[in-house]
Amino acid sequence: MAETAGVHVELVDNSFLKLRGEIKGPPDTPFDGGKYILDITIPETYPFNPPKVTFRTKIWHPNISSVTGAICLDILKDQWAAAMTLRTVLLSLQSLLSSAEPDDPQDAVVAKQYKDDFTCYKRTAKHWAVVYAQASACQNKEDVEALALFDKNIQQLMQMGFSEQDSRVALSSKNWNVEAAVECLFS
Amino acid sequence: MFSDCDDDYSFDDDLEYGSNSETSETPQIERKYNIVAACDVISEMNKYIDRVNEIFKIKRSLVRRLLVHFKWNPERLIEKYYESQDDCEGLFKEAGIVYIPESDESFKRQISRNSSDGTCLICYAPNSETIGMLCKHYFCKSCWNIYFTTQIMDNGIAENIQCMETDCSTFVSENFVLSTISGEDVQTRYHQLIAGSYISSNLMYKWCPRPGCGNCAEVLSLDVKHIVCSCGMEWCFGCGEPDHLPLESCQILKKWKQKAIDESETNKWLVINTKECPKCSAAIEKLGGCNHMICNNLNCSFEFCWICLGEWAPHGSEWFSCNKYVEDEEHVAMLSKERKAMERYHHYYDRYWTHKRSRELEQGDLVMFVQTKSQYIQDRLNVTWIEAQFLKEALNVLTKCRTMLQYSYILAYYLVRSPQTVIFEENQKDLEHNTELLSGLLDNQNFPRDEKELLELKMKLNDRAAYCEKRRIVLMKDVQSGYEKGIWKYRTVF
Structure with missing residues (x-):
């Protein structure tokens, strides 16, 4: 498939029912330069029913579950049309990355952060993109400092004995407030 | 439509012995209902819609959607309509209808080889005859067919199926769907879905619970409970379960089933009576x-x-x-009381379950066996098909008796003992005993070797079956008159 659009699909084994997709994080978003792997399952009734798509790469986005990678996108549900293709699906997912729909969230915690503290959301999303999707680092000096602080906070929680992943999830959900995150981890 | 007001045993296999005169004597509620096929429900619904539509004079499918929104209450719809000063747009908005021209009458089959190279853009089959609607999106008929079938059968969507093209929200008309889908089951399901809200909003209608049967029962009064569908299914209009006479109350049946499902009773028994x-x-x-x-x-x-x-x-x-x-004495006393209740429940449950299980087995294995036997006597003993039917008729009686016995044990469990229940139990015992004898006769592995043996078998079976049917009706009569006279008292308050 067209590499130029930044989307790509390949077979996992020799059946056409399981595919692996890949999309590039679109420019001017926290996901810029990131590589996102998708698990695609084709139902037997395809294309009359939509393919099942989830994010394998972890991502911080209101419409994608930060835990399971499940996606909330209308065309993967009731707005699917039989004339659509995998290409349209991947391109739609790419455009979902550039324009989130916080009012129709999959991950309520992320969506709340998106609406209440957009800067924090953008930096958290960037942090996740750098860690999990090898996205390009930030340019803005303030952002660079903020992200460095995020890493420090994670280190701090890890010294207390929590795993890196748990620490990251707790801090991200609590706007990087160490005390709140610790409380959340203990409860 | 099949009118079935007076003679609802006409669906039965016209048992020689379970004669109509006898059944009509049974003191059952006078059953008045119609069995309506799914497509007739649609035409009835359409007639209803058209009557309402005399005011609106718009497309039928739009009125149907409006009526769905107003829960099939035309007065409210018309009231709203006049309130909004004939402003249909507002009504549509309220009902959540996106006013998109549906290509109803104007649906045309267009062979659009010219529009492109005739390749269906879904299956990529070249030179296919592609068809489409006013929105001019053409795909091959086979793709439309699979699409509609998937929507109807897998997704349960019938009302708002849209065009297959990306971002095209033209609704597909009923005519297009019906002329494209193949298979009777798909059509039936489509009708059921379309008429779904009409049926469920109308207290007098219910679908036959047998899977795959598209018929609907329309009762003329809500007292009517016992329905015999033209597919042969006997069911209860009250709860939609298979017929459960002589147990009249759907509520008791529900309670019984809950009790049985819970299995808590069994566990309780284990706790009370056993140690590990x-x-x-x-x-x-x-x-x-x-x-x-x-x-x-x-x-x-x-x-x-x-x-x-x-x-x-x-x-x-x-x-x-x-x-x-x-162990203190009080504890022992309490335990023995609970133990008694448990034992009582198990007594009835075992019998209920035994008859249920026997009936299920008889409907499987015994049906096959009886068919083989009937074929055998036709082939070997020069007997006509009609003459060999006595086996099947006896089997039908057996099934009916089993069902009756099964539910009679639920009733027995909940009844407070009285002189009448003693009579009831005697009747039950007699029916049970004879049902087992009938089952034994049918299950007999010896095939008749000559005409004499065949005659003997036929006589024995007919006599036993006739007696069973008689006892079944006696039991039923007795229970029914008990209901009418208010004799039966329940142990639990329902």
């Missing part, structure tokens, strides 16, 4: 004797004390005095 072997954890019921227990599990054979569950050896063999736990 301290070594292998097998459940052990103490039926009598001393407290020196030896586990029956041959791999275990652990010897222990029933009271303290400790190893038996330190208790000695000559004496018994375990002072670790003393």
